[in-house]
Amino acid sequence: MNFLKRIRQFLLSRATILTLIVLASGSMLLGSFIPQSFLLTPKGLMQWHADYPVISVVAGRLGLQHIYTHPIFAVIILLASGSLLLSCIEQCKKAWRRTCGEDSSGGADAAFTTTADPESVTLWLRQRGYRIVASGAFGVRLCRQPWGYWGNALLHVGMLVVIISSLWIALTQQRGKLHLAVRESFRPGEQWLSTEKGLLAKDPALDSPVRLESVSYEFWPTYGVKNVASRLTFQGRQNESEPAVVEVNRILYRHGMSIYQTVDFGHAFYVEVTDPVGTKKTYQLLLTHPEKPDTPSYGDYPDMLGPGILLRAKYLVDPEKGSFARGIPRLVLRMEVNGTSLGQLPLAAGTEETLGRFRFRLIKIDLWSGLIFVKFYGIQGVFFGFLIIIIGSSLNYFTPPRDVLVGAAANGKTVVSWRASKFKELYLDEFDRLDEQFNPEKTHG
Amino acid sequence: MDKTTATYVLLNWTAVFFYVVATVVNVSGVVFKKETLEQRSYWLIGIGMLFHSAATAIWWRAVGHGPYMAPSEVLSSNAWIALATFFVFQRLYPRVSPASIFVFPSAFLMLALANFYNPGIRSLPPTFASVWLVFHIAFYKIALATLIIAFAFSVFHLMKGRSQAVWLEKLPEPVSIDLYAYRFAGFGFIFWAIGMLAGSIWAYKSWGRFWGWDSVETWSLITWLSFGIYLHLRRFFGWRGDRAAWFFIGCFLLSLVSIFVTSHLGGSIHAEYFK
Structure with missing residues (x-):
């Protein structure tokens, strides 16, 4: 148990999190300076080796030319994911307590006592956008923009969703590229022009033959390519022909496979x-x-x-x-x-x-024209994760919550304490207005 | 030079003229604490933006696509969005106003630089005809604008601690300046994330991959993570003041490299812009 607790503490430590972000960024930085083998053609790779013989030897020994599949990078991502997971759980618990419980983000940034009764203070605050989030023996806790407490939690959940979905795609994706000439067919099992596949995936495979019927293209007046489209025919299970058209930016979906038209074409x-x-x-x-x-x-x-x-x-x-x-x-x-x-x-x-x-x-x-056949699952997770990151960070920086605790003091007066979860100096005028409303003597005296 | 190009160039130079005059007036207003001059500089910028908008509209109509293909179009739209974003935030947070002494010169420098490029008509490659590309580019430009504001506040913070200049008294207290820098860095972080999201959707729709470790993508992610480190250091490690300001300036320079330098590197799909 102690061991697990230590691991948890280690992964939740702020220093660990920061170190992992720095290490991930550093790996990417290295990956941007050392050409990655999957981004280069074999000819380009050989050229690089010839141009930088010493660096290429070091890079080869340390595996820096495939940094994103390097075991150390995998460990960094694994630790970062573990840390994010635990952090998400903690952040969600904290956000729940702060949104619905007595717990605000800590002590008060400013406070005053007033002779006004707690009900009138509460009413005044409610009219100005503060919501009652908890009440009890401690008094009434009101919060303006309480959803802002979920910002950090959502930001971290989003990052976790993106990392998990991306890893899933990286492990399971299948991708095959073809250059087909008109009236030429490509049958299941035939050799692709090039393929990419995840560690857990088999080679991409079509479930039926595909034939290129025609290619059409348009040019801008400046001769730049405006559009490319291919008319295809798939042979169905009962030997029937299924016509389909794919063009640039118009994906063709068929039997779990996404088919893309590339901008490669010619004679x-x-x-x-x-x-x-x-x-x-x-x-x-x-x-x-x-x-x-x-x-x-x-x-x-x-x-x-x-x-x-x-x-x-x-x-x-x-x-x-x-x-x-x-x-x-x-x-x-x-x-x-x-x-x-x-x-x-x-x-x-x-x-x-x-x-x-x-x-x-x-x-x-x-x-002829170029076609890409892609099969992978999890892209929705990536985009959904990104969306959560954006919502989370927007809540964090656009809507910082402000808490007010209204309670009874021992001398029969009302104690009002105010706190902003972030950027308190930018919102102190809200407290000043509150103070002015219920302590006019102090303000004018 | 044909008539449309001549009109475009003339309107852009007219806008630069107004931006330069506005910058001089604005800096005088801020430095000599003259509110009227500051207000007048906004009017001058407004007039400049009218010429700038007209130039952009004429060129958009002539080339048939938004201002995001040729270097002159990219820089010109960066300048326009930087000013527009500044005015939106200035309405929301009036205390942001002094950042104008960084935003206005940035705008006129970007537009002037844009005018030195040949504004040749670049046709839109088919994969670029996507609404996601428009979002992708627009949000990076908005992110740049917010980062310029955060940069201005970081510099103000450093200056206020080092100089007794009278005009610096007009600026908010160092604590508030520091917080504005922090907050606008947060806004930049959000808009940068939206830019990346839109870019990954565009890539998925066009090539069937949402991330390709292209040099521009990699540097963009590194920059985003560096802003993440900055925000973490501030939030959890209590970094503030000069230390945070210097760190942010480093991140800001990194963002400039990501936006303006990496897209010139060969082998990147983003290099299409600048060919």
């Missing part, structure tokens, strides 16, 4: 390549839509055709470079073998050309 070039021994193979080159009509979009395909061979592709939506409206894209391929350029090759749909020892034929061009 998919299907290129048939005949290698030096006559083997034919078709490759799908997904190139991102250019940002401007006169600026090509590029893609690199190292080792796709064999070791040491780099195939580079670029395309313009309109070969005349005039606008995005004329959608007859022109693909240009360039080949490099062991760093030496072998030349480049413009390809229009249906044409066939030779580059190096390979023959290239552009079979067809379609559109």
Whole structure:
């Protein structure tokens, strides 16, 4: 029992709480200076290692490149959650006592005695927004904005709800990303472009095939992307087709999965390549839509055709470079073998050309777009927790409660004591008005 | 420069002119304890805000989105919201008035700086077309305004303890100044939290994640926690006076880094603003 009591005391200690906040902030600070592996591409990570060899060795040994999944960070969050939980219980008990009981937030900030009877003082106070919260042998306790006592409790409950919900999401979320070309399907069990999953979660899985039927997009007059939308078809359990549309900022919900349209889209070039021994193979080159009509979009395909061979592709939506409206894209391929350029090759749909020892034929061009499939539970908890934090902190700083205790003094007079839970100097004029009302001689004398 | 851009720039510079004059008049009013001058500075700021509002409205209509994409739009709206927030709080708490000697110069500096950027038309990326983005940005701007007021009171507290200048006598007692700093830091803490909440809802609606440890998000959380530490130190460890004021100034500088510096870092979705 003693041990448990000590743990409780330790977790509720103000120094512990402050230390935990400082440690959590410090970890995040470190995480913002040391690039986190989950935020970087493998290429970016290698570049960082090359740029900062010493720091990267230290960071690697200490596990600083995955700080948010580091055991020490987990311990900090665990202790912070334990501390918050106990603190919430304490704060709620305290708020309940202060809202409904005799217990105000401590002694009086100011007091006076008056010959007026307690009832008239109470009535005057009630007319000015004070509510009776308790009465008994001690007298009458009135409070203005008593809900302010719940501010701290709610602030801490909210933080706890956010932390628990976020941890739940982090442990159980499933997330898969796809780049699909028009008329292409993705079936359950197939390889995603990339996935993310929580420690307790399996790989994301679709329950039925999905096919991309079409992609539509709009541009602003300045050529910035205005909107992207994909028309999809899901194959139902009885083989029926279920059409659906997903667009940026319009989430598609299906069988517990949220589907997001990304802003990634462009043209998919299907290129048939005949290698030096006559083997034919078709490759799908997904190139991102250019940002401007006169600026090509590029893609690199190292080792796709064999070791040491780099195939580079670029395309313009309109070969005349005039606008995005004329959608007859022109693909240009360039080949490099062991760093030496072998030349480049413009390809229009249906044409066939030779580059190096390979023959290239552009079979067809379609559109493609990026989709994200997400499955997680607990997001409502995060947002609800945030809402509680905001309500709690608003009660705390906008509505500090003011208490008045009206009791009988031994000499037959009435004792009036006043206290503000916070910022008392800013509310002392309330006490002054009360004093002035019931002690006019003192005020004018 | 086309006609709309020329009008926008001209109106903004006119607003800067009024803000500068208002600042000079206001500082004179506060320093020489002349109530009339102080009152007149509010009128001048009001006239400046009319020009500023007209510029914002014209530009909003021209670009088709609110003032939150290009650097000039961001700084200009920061200045406008700082002034508007100051006047709202000044009506609620008249003793906040002396903070004007920090709020007015901040506003004209932000607007003047905005005018040095090219006010090119930035189209709105599709993920930015969300009402949650508007709340997200608006609440960070309100938070910044309240933090400027808290900063002003922290500085007043430090000055009052170190200088015998006559104009400082006009300010409330050190205890009240300290409390105003504390209270406005609390308001900043709330508005910062609302900004983060709105941002996480926006991110969830747009990308299916509410938090991505993006550099701006991380620094924003660190700043919020640092204000949490400040409030804890005041509430539970009895920090007040100079010590609390210095700590708050540190937190305020951190908030400036979070708002104005981290969003320029590459690899952040927030960097879209400043590209």
